[in-house]
Amino acid sequence: MRWLRRAGIVLAALVVVVLAGSALYLAWDDLAPVRVTVDDPGTTVDAVGVPTHVEHWPALRPSGRPPLVLVPGFAESTSVFSRLAPRLAADRDVYAYDVRGYGFTAHVPPYTLAADTDQLAGVIGALHLTRPVVLGHSLGAAIALSLALRDPTAVTGVIAANGDGTPYFGADRSSAGGGGGLRTVLTLPPVGPAVVTAIVRHRGPVRSLVESQCGPGCPVDDAAIDRWRAPFLTPGGVTSLLAIARQPLIGLTDDEERRIRVPVAIVYSELDTSFDADDAAAMAQRVRTPLVTGLPGARHLALLGEPERFTAAIAPLLERLG
Template sequence: MGAVLRWLRRIGVALVVLVVLLLAASGAYLGWDRLDPVRLDVPAPGFTVDAAGVRTHVEHWPAARPSGRAPLVLVHGFAESTYVWSRAAPLLAADRDVYAYDVRGFGFTDRVPPYDLAADTDQLGGVLAALHLERPVVVGHSSGVAIALSWALRAPASVRGVVAANGDGTPYFGADRTNAGGGARWVLVDPVAPAVVTAVVRHRAPIRSVVAAQCGPGCPVDDAAIDRWRAPFLGPGAVDALVDVVRQPLIGLTDAQEAAVTVPTAILYSSEDGSFGRPEALATAARLRTGLVAELPGARHLALLGEPERFTAALRPEIDALDGH
């Protein structure tokens, strides 16, 4: 028994030493990063508006052939920015104005907590007000679907319809779907979490790997494209904001809230999307009571960036149908 206790004591001491070394190394790495930060001179096309008190970056693609049809407002997902729409938006702007904005905490929008669904919904409403948009069609991608549907639930008369693209508007993880914003909560310890995130965004390789896996063979993964992804995360306070975001429960509506949405909706999913495939799309369509469901065979989560022509070809009929309402 004494030998076992001694071994347990040694293991405990070793674990404490490892934790102390990890904390010290993380702190030292962050200190070095502050002395030698990476800054990328990547332009942010577009302009800024005040959206519910948040200085928000917006891009606008004017209609190539104005038709009087409802404008589109594009809402990106987690760790994305207006960049993910940069290839699809010009195609969608063939006959109507298209707008995209950076959700609080991401892209070139100011980092202003709280990072929760209520605040994100406020921001979307602020964008619509600042741009003086009357009853647009809102297209959400991934977790951006939750923001779009949340606004539609709050102010149904203000939007013509919502498209859920590669996302179902509810938390992705966890069996309990009865609590808004539920799902997996990641507990990230300072200074380890900021050090890990900083190490990732300082280098192109890990971001290139993730983007290529989610996007497919048609995705731009050259240095310039990857720098466009990581530039916003290299700005002052960006890493801390990202850590704060992922510490929160994943944003999302409950099943009951989603079923209460009354505005016309449509679903677009990619068959090779590991987080939102056919079963999830059909379940979402049932909750939203919509028959507008389109599939992109062989496409992945970031089809809007990797296969913009196919993405917009599948999306346009759904938008036209919602516009017809």
């Protein structure tokens, strides 16, 4: 009992030290914040009350084909499409936007699938687009598929890239998001904000994260890494990220995906640990599509690391979708 008592005292002391240290670190960050200035080639539109950052790549050779709207995933911004979008704009207008809470879009809760779907519909309306094809990357696939389920007349088709649009992990198809209790503890103030702030203040950790998901072809020079960091270094950037991370992952259920009637195409990367060939095959059965393309040797951010190969993979899918 004496040892248990001592262990409890030591543990309590460690908790106090961690909490105090985190609070002091955040106080110091408020006094000496890091701000990164990056080029912002986009504009802002009002998407159902959410000031939304949008970028546009006009078609080089207009063909009358449906425009393409690109939806980034968790902790991503329009910069993830910076090398892909110009290639896709060969024969159609291409647009990308920052989902609420990310990038240079306003930090406007709630951070829910319904609200994110409203925003996508609002972007399409604000840009006066007629039945675009929507490509959602990673978690962005959930938003694209959600709009297709809610309003099939709003889109011509959906491409789910490196994500199946559901909130599940692995073989467990019942527990949305996973790890809720631990995730809540790790994201609560002051520890969560202190850890994330410490990461984004420095290029090294961000560079390592990007390299691990992107592969050898990924741009990881200082300017490219600053484009990743900049949104999180703006006021409220870390807070909104943690508010989103604290919730279960957004996504449709398997049964909801089975009710989608809009044409869907699927792209996966062989070395993507979050969405592999088996996941793509299972999703293809749910949405009843033969349009499945894999990228051998590619990782989760192949669209950024290997844009030419990614473009070649989805070009036939875009043709089939309209």
